[in-house]
Amino acid sequence: MISATLQAEAIDIGAIIAEAQADGAGAVATFSGVVRGDDGVTALELEHYPAMTEAVMRALAEEAAARWSLLAVRVVHRIGRMVPGEAVVLIITVAPHRHEALEACAFLIDLLKSETPFWKREWRGDAGAWVEPRQSDDRALARWREHPVED
């Protein structure tokens, strides 16, 4: 199963992982990106490009599934406003063995950061500031796009 969805409400991580394990595949890798509570941030707001976002997420999930022969992929991304400690994104990759699941999970979070149309704004009380991309995100992307790993 390949699933890529957006939602405004909180992500129920435990329930989604339990569902992914239910089929008895050998390896379930998960990554959850969480709103940082450091540096005075009180809320995080996620804007996106509605006509494009889910299609791009799905295409990346399908690419990962094909490249690592996954049994299932689930990507859930929050939009709207959230607070420190809440998950922004949850990625689950399911494979017979750990190597494929872990590699695919790392690929998906790196690509989600660099190739999907989301924009983050951090709020500190009433003051909002758009988040600038990090150079380390570009290096993470290059690992997959310019130097593909052996399949």
Added chain:
Amino acid sequence: MTTILYFAWVREAIGTGEERVAIPEAVATLSDLIDWLSEKSARHEAALADRDRLRFAIDQHFVGIDAAVSNAREIAIFPPVTGG
């Protein structure tokens, strides 16, 4: 008519998230489009001044600034993405 979409600080700087425009024939690429849009208002000019900070999609596909705009139905202009 072509729909132009703006996101994040580009949207806020221009003051709208969407506008419909008739792109003149002389406007061939996104780079030309930026020049042309910049003449619409002082806010457009300010928002689009630094091209290194802009990214683009045509009909929901990421493209570079040299992409042709002639057959575009929807053009989006936005800052570098920061999802995940």
